[in-house]
Amino acid sequence: MPPDPTPAPTPAPGAPRVRERGDACPGALRLHSADDGHLARLRLPAGLLTSRQVEVLADAAEALGDGRISVTSRGNAELRGLAGGCGAELAALLAEAGLLPSPTHERVRNIVASPASSLDGLGAADVQLWARELDERLCAAPWAAALSGRFLFVLDDGRGDVAGLGGDVTLVAAGLGTALLHLGGRTVRVAAADAPRAALAAARAFLTAARGAGTGAWRVRELPEGSGVDVRAALTTAGIAAEPVREDMREAVREDMRKPVEEPVRESAPPHGAPPAPGPLGPAAFHVLAPLGRLTAAQLRALLPADEVRLTPWRGAVVVGAGPDRAPALDAAGLITRPGSPWAGVSACTGRPGCAKSLADVRADAVPGRPGLPVHYSGCGRRCGHPHGDWVDVLAVPGGGYLVDGAPVPRTDLAPAVTTARTAPRTAPRTTR
Template identity: 50%
Template structure:
């Protein structure tokens, strides 16, 4: 339902090189499987579509205060991480999340990776409302024994037709055409299969189960990692299981559809004179001050709902238009990005030092030191070659190296020749500013 800043990652790995198979088990963290980091244990709470009630949001901050470092950390899939946890707190953490309806199925908690167009139903675009998809898909996932085997990296995307989350290269993407028709995309850049709107969530689940059967090997976590023959067979197998084509026939392919960038921070006009606020979260760090300001705005002025976005932002829907200016002032005072002209707009980073032992630098501090006028391209700072949480599409890649940094422009699966920059703050800031303003 929902809509780059930065933080920790849901999708570690190189932005251009696909790994065919992983040896060893899927160690992606969840709420029942904590990950040990240099700053304590880490838990990732899956928030399908990023949608939270104000009560759930308050619970998460209370848990962060009680068990962690007092902050929530947004991921590149609109999920939330708790850091600085005691390694022995897992039982208490799970109990608190279950009570808030944030852990509906222990066996499926890491499989509930679902992003959704964050402005669906709350702007004036006239696109179909896809909230029903989100509710139904989550219920189907939690009710499928087979889906419990999905890795913590497998991603569903629900796009209301604007192309924003279709741009995220999910494993399975549903795209609304109108209130009666939809499209199912299997794999990043894969073919588009026509499907009835109301049957779309079930078709997505059946496609995920087909992926598991075709993968056969538990070391294959994503559709992009399937062997070529299996990846080519998946669309037809998914269509057959969903009853979209008679047995023995190939499904028709729909024409390609354009993708779209993330919405800019600021006010979003909605139906009936209501507005929504889209706020960027610098470095994905939701301090207690920032989170409380968001929750209080949602409770006092909005619909009582928050939507975390896969671009490390938060949408607060349902405000009266006349209340928006004062609310934006309060939220800006809390340190949130309220407009596209902010120097923080488009700036992201992994957690870096001291939280990550693999990082070669405190990239968050470096990114803040290099802030300047908002650039044309987003920039993402990584402390090592893993580039945890990097964005998609076109962006500037800044990677720490033993000798300084390496900067390159990334466009999908290709990248320009990198430029090496010595470990000098002024030179680094100038090089990043020049790269962000580059035009083809």
């Protein structure tokens, strides 16, 4: 994610962060200037693209950009190398294809949903349907335009593949027609039919808390201690029944969901599960990864024909309507189709020459290593686009070398160092940078 032009000073330990202006996240209409041209970020709720939208995105990358499409860690798409004056033409192309449903809300439509939901027989609900309803409600709510471009909704179908991605509002399908809503360390259970409305109500409660705190918080975790989000009031106002969830109640489901809303109580974090491996997903879907998180226009078109394409937060795509027989063609296009591929789980920031802050051409320097933990190559200490959870940190340093999980490594020795780091036992997960 591009940096803010004038980052706020780092607060003293324990002090709340104060933001004095709105975020500078790029969008489809607000382009970001980079060393390789301008950048546009398209919010794609649940990563969803129709076949027509796949074609339009590939055409736009070739005609207006550098011919590539970056897949972000939120399952969104970025176009780079854009000319500064192409904004109106790009907006018209996107709007005609249905990729710009709300000019006022296009930067706040960050919705990640379990990409394999409804495809492989796993999961407790089809959260892709939740994502579409939430997006419609989000775009129809004028107040929602005040959300930061970094605010994130996460919808997990119960398998835990996306629940740990750091959502501000996280919904987890819990079975028996219910869902768990997680926000700010608190959890309530709601009816699954109310889940999208509940997520929107929780976001509104966050905005209320942020205004009350007066710190300009962009995300729930930035709220000062003690300025909790009043989920109870928000859900009551929205007419949504809910019940608190304690650790000893996680498997209990109340039959009567019509009782008054109760105060939510503290509960552990949402469940964490592994993302699907590259390869077939059920009988009629196929999961591929983009090499280093970037697709050429030709590779994007190689996903077709498809009933739909779902970009994933693991920088890949689920091709709905593609059976196992599509593997040879997808592999021939240069996509990662097998879990044993040494490039599976390898990602990198933009690096040189596209980013002025980068100390290296990290994409050219990247080496795969034996499959294991995710590994991310970063050109500077911001570590843009790094994975969530446990991962191998490869950071460029002045002089041409790297730090691999903090250990100095010459660029020429990256391959053995990364292989060791990806496969060595961990004494503790490295999840904070």
